[in-house]
Amino acid sequence: MPTRVLVPSGVLGLGFDRTALARGVAMRPDIICIDGGSTDSGPFSLGAGQSKYSRAATKSEWRSLMQARAELGVPLVIGTAGTCGTDSTVDWMHDITVELAAELGQSLKIARLYCSQPVARIATAVQQGQVTPLTPAPELDLSNLSNIVALAGAEHIQAALNTGADIVIAGRTTDTATIAALPLARGDAAGGAWHGAKIAECGALCSTNPTSGVIMVDFDADGFTVEPMAETAACTPHSVSAHMLYENSDPFRLYEPGGHLDVTDARYTALDARRVRVEGSRWVPGPYTVKLEGARIGGYQTTIMAILRNAHYARNAQAWVDRLTGFLTGEIESRMGLTTADYTLEFRLIGVNGALGDLENRSGDPVEVGVLGIITARSQDEAAEIGKLINPFVLHYPLTDDEELPTFAFPYSPATTNRGALYEFALNHVLHLDDPMSAFRIELSQTDAKVPA
Structure with a gap:
């Protein structure tokens, strides 16, 4: 049967x-x-x-x-x-x-x-040579792992x-x-x-x-x-x-x-x-052997979204983001005392290259571009503070010094959203x-x- x-x-x-x-x-x-x-x-x-x-x-x-x-x-x-x-x-x-x-x-x-696997069990297995990395595997670091499973x-x-x-x-x-x-x-x-x-x-x-x-x-x-x-x-x-x-x-x-x-x-x-x-x-x-998976907190995130619909800015969205990022880096350092070693600020252009980056194959100029800002910092309070600091500039920052101050659109209010902990994978190994x-x-x-x- x-x-x-x-x-x-x-x-x-x-x-x-x-x-x-x-x-x-x-x-x-x-x-x-x-x-x-x-x-x-x-x-x-x-x-x-x-x-x-x-x-x-x-x-x-x-x-x-x-x-x-x-x-x-x-x-x-x-x-x-x-x-x-x-x-x-x-x-x-x-x-x-x-x-x-x-x-x-x-x-x-x-x-x-x-x-679920206790960290102590995996640490002992590492010492006994019973844990082997797969390809690719991050550097083996068992500190601050929130969960490990086999x-x-x-x-x-x-x-x-x-x-x-x-x-x-x-x-x-x-x-x-x-x-x-x-x-x-x-x-x-x-x-x-x-x-x-x-x-x-x-x-x-x-x-x-x-x-x-x-x-x-x-x-x-x-x-x-x-x-x-x-x-x-x-x-x-x-x-x-x-x-x-x-x-x-x-x-x-x-x-x-x-x-x-x-x-x-x-x-x-x-x-x-x-x-x-x-x-x-x-x-x-x-x-x-059984595969091990683990994750840890890699920071805390706040996001902000703006919509560019003005043809001049939609057409030059990447140039605008590049200029804005440089300006904001200086503002965050001068006002909060933070360097780029303390946080990351990333802008993704939705409708241009938000998913595939430079691999995006796009013809013609977009009518509308969503600008998604992702802030990752050491604490949620710090990420939220950076979000509030950059808020007015994401709404009103010019492409060049000799043009009028633009106004973009926020799709929701408040414009920033606290996402909480950002987790990252920390293990891609096998346990013998x-x-x-x-x-x-x-x-x-x-x-x-x-x-x-």
Whole structure:
């Protein structure tokens, strides 16, 4: 019998096709697996230990999945709970689960897999030569880190499932670990288990209708078969094979705890208009390492926005910003006693080069340019004070000395916004483990069924 895994979406909180989910449930999968986040949106979630997704959206989607789990009587697993997978976001997801269990009248055994790492543990591992940098990696500095997580693998999810849990809420995991865990435990082909997990980890992104969300994967001793659950979606050899390049620099290899996947000899066959069969993937065992991610506060930010619509200034926006920056640097030093070693002031021209900088390919002059000023300083008070100091000049500063004083537009009042802490990634290393569970822990809880009010 194949191991059938239902993946409702690439991430909880992004949404999925409810009709497609129902179709997947009707096919009686052995487990439901979904991802809860990643580092795609930058270091803030990890640094702050917060989910980027709405609690209301998360709860609404998790309710549907908990109902599907109850109907099927199979485990429900989420990895990288709460975007970043810190202990705090595992607990956040656990609170939502307990709340829903009470509302739905469900009695549940819940396993929480915690992946946060104490600084002292990592410092000891560094001294023992058990931490190795990846490429690129920042200089190893463990001071002032707000959060460190280790990415759990299939072994950790298997350990949580072995408790008999109905629901597994895992901290930071590799994108594939939750999906590969059960097929590997059942003895399905290791290469196929990891490859199929990689293809399915973003839900219907491996299909012709990426936003439909829901994917079913059947794993067996020779490979896997993948099928989207939405009627408007189809998997093709191209859409499936191409997903090996998603968030992966090598189209043939994918590194995971304990080895790597090699799909050099994989064969992709269309079984029909919707399903693709894949065989020939290989799993190559290697040292057991888990990736480390860490974040720290890199300063505090205040932003200011002005709109240039006067054709003369829109056409010469970069020259205006260059002149303004030089002037403001002098004003900040003379009035606040700060040098550019104490803060940064950056202007981005929205509509000109705000996203790609010098790589922007633009023809013609813009009608309107948004000037976004980003101030980063040692404290929020200092960043806010710089924002107030530069405010009148961002509103009224001339391009040349011999022209009238211009007036621009602020899109909101007050013109400055305090953004709070700016976090930065501080680790891109791997931790070598003799025992996969030695840096992780599992805690169990039980909810008692009650009749909903």
